[in-house]
Amino acid sequence: MPVQDYIRDRFFPHIWCPGCGHGIVLNGMLKAIEELGLSKNEIVMVSGIGCSSRISGYVDFHTLHTIHGRALAFASGVKMSRPELNLIIPMGDGDALAIGGNHFIHAARRNIDLTAIIMNNRIYGMTGGQFSPLSGHGIKASTAPYSTIDHDFDIMELAKSAGATFAARTTTFHIKEITSIIKKAILHEGFSVVEIMSQCPTYFGKQNKLGNSFEMMELFKKNTRKIGSNKKLENKNLIERGIFIQKELPEYTNEYSKMVKIAMGKKNER
């Protein structure tokens, strides 16, 4: 099925600014779904609030555009009652990890089979460029005119310690990696996290003098390296791309159905 068949074309053009990275993520994600041959009826896309969360409106799946930070909690309810469906949850960095941080670590801890895609542009775009928990130290933002004093955290480290059984990172420069990683994440049985570094030339780029979207994407190329490559030896500051965690652990809805079998056997005990 061509990628166009997965979108609701009457809602285009989309609301994203020229040069925004989110369209690249949408494209890469739809390619992954196409290559996996998933039917539109078996995909539920749940999103929160923010620029990234508008993705759910543009795709022809079952789509649930929820409230800020809570997409994973809504998605957990859908997945619990219909475990056979594929749940894909695109979120922004503020949505997933500031207001939604609690739901993120607990969905990871449960190892419920959801595919969380974090489009990390290190800024709140929809509200006009305020700093996010992923902005990091020394960044200019519309609520950090003297530059940020907060520190960021590493999504991969957080996902790992929270119990995610799949975690990977790539960038909008590495479009083929987006597709191959999302495919693996969807196929993974358990909670999977995909961080995609995405550019916001309108706010993050402009406020921090990083140039236009091409120049920002060029930085993704320059400042990252594949896990295992020896570039890191030359420059410790390079950000690693690739799959950080991929392991087997009992999945939540599978464990629940086992529990139901036990409970049904004990029906008359109380």
Place this chain on the structure above:
Amino acid sequence: MKKNISFIQGNEACVQGALYAGLDLFAGYPITPSTEITELLSIRLPQKGGYFMQMEDEIASMCAIIGASLTGCKVMTATSGPGFSLMQEALGYAVMTEIPCVIVNIQRGGPSTGNPTHVSQGDVNQARWGIHGDHSIITMTASNHQDVFSVTVDAFNLAETYRTPVILLFDEVIGHMREKLIIPEKDDIELIQRLKTTVSEGVDFRPYLPRDDGRIPMADFGGTHRHNVTGLFHDMWGFPSNNPKIVDGLIHHLVDKINNNINIIAKVKEFHIDDARTILISYGASARTARHVVENRRSRGERIGLLELITLWPFPSHIIREKCRNARFIIVVEMNFGQILKEVKTCIDKPEKVFLANRVDGVLITVQDIRTILRIVQ
């Protein structure tokens, strides 16, 4: 036939009602004094092949039941004051997106952590206006376990009929008190099932287009009709819109679907009302005390009666106005600063004849408390 009689807590009666109504999925977070509901459902739901989820907080609980309702499940959560406060945003989402769900609030003393193990009826206005924006909502309560059971079943029926969240506002005394419950036989109470769309696959499905009777059929997530659900104002396809006509139409629909059906939704119970010169209006645990006062005085010949509210919201103004027309004194008996008193005053021709008998110290209102007010006003 042997009747199914049990001697249980109100929280357990609520669970029995929910299971009778066909509860499929419950998501919750422990909080006093509602925890028994969560505990009991963790045993019972897996036994019937249903779904039980303990979430990371009340926000997630409310969100999870909305998600599950969209797949066709009958869903519920249970909490108390602080948790109910946390649920408000997602509750508003359920109002806006018209998702059937039931929220139980076993009230404790507030504000804040307040008085967790003691009784209060302080969340009456929060149930009505806790979420932001204009809206209407259904809220019901009960004063005994038989009614707890039946209003719980009603709550599920109303949630499906009007595609709305329904709040069950019980209080700590009702939740923890033990008394008899006779569980009705299967089919004794009619159950309303979800109205599903009959539009066939491939035909343009409009998920928010009401039928002639006002009901809006649903299509389950995972089925053949893929549609969008959003908390933004939306058109009949469920897609965001800020067109003033669409916004105006939707907000009116959300309010009218409940307010225009108040005659069907609103329920009160009457005790010795017909010739009463003094009428007590009460609900929940306070109505037990009020009933005791009324029965006592009736046996001595006093023309006194009780109107017990089952539906709190939409407020049954038309019933109160009609029943209280000939009353000389109206005493509202409740455990807050007069949250229902204000509603009663707005629907009575002479508000000066309405008085309050209340208690706000975490102790169940006593016969003496009501007697004191009666002595002053009569």
